[in-house]
Each structure stands twice: as C-alpha cells, then as structure tokens.
Amino acid sequence: MSRPRPSWLMPLSVIGALILGLLPLPPELQSLRPYWLALVVAYWVIEDPDRLGLGFAFIVGVVADLTYGSLLGEQALRLVVMAFILQRFRARLRFFPLLQQSLAIGGLLLNDRIVVVAIHVALGIPSLPPLAWLAPLIGMLLWVPVFLLLDALRLGHWRRR
Structure with a gap:
C-alpha cells in the first residue's frame, strides 16, 4: 500500500527552488548557479508521473x-524538454542507483544548456x-542530496516513530 504524499510538499519544493534561484x-x-528548478521538477516527474x-x-x-524576468517561455521550453526525456526513460531511470541517476541528471542538465x-x-x-557549462556538473552533484531530502519528506521518514 502506498502512502499519499503530503499535499504541501510539491508546491513548497517548487517555491523553494524558485527562491534558491533568486538568491x-x-x-x-x-x-555556476545550479538549475534548482530542474532538479525539483525532475524529482517530481520521476516520482509522481501520473499527476x-x-x-x-x-x-x-x-x-x-x-x-526571474527571463524571456517568456524560455524556462517553460527547457523544463518541458527535460520532462519529456525523463518521461521517456523513467522506467529505467527510476531503478538506477542514485549515483547513476546523478549521471543521467547531469546529462539532462547539459542538454538544458544546449x-x-x-x-x-x-x-x-x-x-x-564559459563557466556556465560547469553548472550541470554542480547540479549533478546536488542530485543525490536533493533526491534524498525530497524523498524523505514525501515518504515521511523525517517523522519520529
């Protein structure tokens, strides 16, 4: 039996990623700023693909x-391209060990730069x-802590039992 995710978690994680992008x-x-929003969207597309x-x-x-006051539609296009690729390979990616998932996310973030x-x-x-090409590497390194944090919050592992 699967547990329902807290209804506040997804919007709060997106708002948190937006704020991290504004700092x-x-x-x-x-x-060198990592694309926080891409990491959060990637997590939710992988973990809750039905919704x-x-x-x-x-x-x-x-x-x-x-x-962010950027070109209207630019980030929307970037995130849709990433979500499409994630949906296509979700079945495989979901069961990769976290370090291999990190490499895949790094590839997606590099694709985002392209x-x-x-x-x-x-x-x-x-x-x-030129330094902007290092941001996908930073995002790749951040994937494991972001994934573990969101997964712990989603599954309720942070609560005391």
Whole structure:
C-alpha cells in the first residue's frame, strides 16, 4: 500500500527552488548557479508521473519566467524538454542507483544548456559565459542530496516513530 504524499510538499519544493534561484550570488559565481528548478521538477516527474508531467513542467517554467524576468517561455521550453526525456526513460531511470541517476541528471542538465544556447542563437541573445557549462556538473552533484531530502519528506521518514 502506498502512502499519499503530503499535499504541501510539491508546491513548497517548487517555491523553494524558485527562491534558491533568486538568491544573490557574487557576479563571478552567478554563471555556476545550479538549475534548482530542474532538479525539483525532475524529482517530481520521476516520482509522481501520473499527476506531474509535461503540463506541470510547462506551468512551473512559465512561473519561473515570470519570477526571474527571463524571456517568456524560455524556462517553460527547457523544463518541458527535460520532462519529456525523463518521461521517456523513467522506467529505467527510476531503478538506477542514485549515483547513476546523478549521471543521467547531469546529462539532462547539459542538454538544458544546449537548449539555452540554441534559444539564444536563434534570438540573437548573447551566449552563456564559459563557466556556465560547469553548472550541470554542480547540479549533478546536488542530485543525490536533493533526491534524498525530497524523498524523505514525501515518504515521511523525517517523522519520529
């Protein structure tokens, strides 16, 4: 018998990821900021695919575009592409050990950077700084703690028994 997830957890995790994306960083570290929203959306698409999929990714992306003041639809497209790939390979990815999942998430985050470059080239927007290509590596390293934290909250392992 599966336990229902707390109804507050998904919105709170998305809001938390949005806030982490807004936190100020020194200018030299700005391009190294991990894509927190992608990590949270990836978690929910993997763990709750019946309720949260492409529509969820699109809505979260539009909210992020409005929150960050970025090009309207850019993050929505990025998150939908990631969610589509995750849905396609979810059956395999779900049962990988966490370290292998990390590598797959790193690949998805690298793909996200390629999507960003394609959008910027198509629209004539200046390209990403070279250090921005390290952000997927940071996101890959953060996947395990993010996954474990959200999983513990979702499954109620944080409560005392």
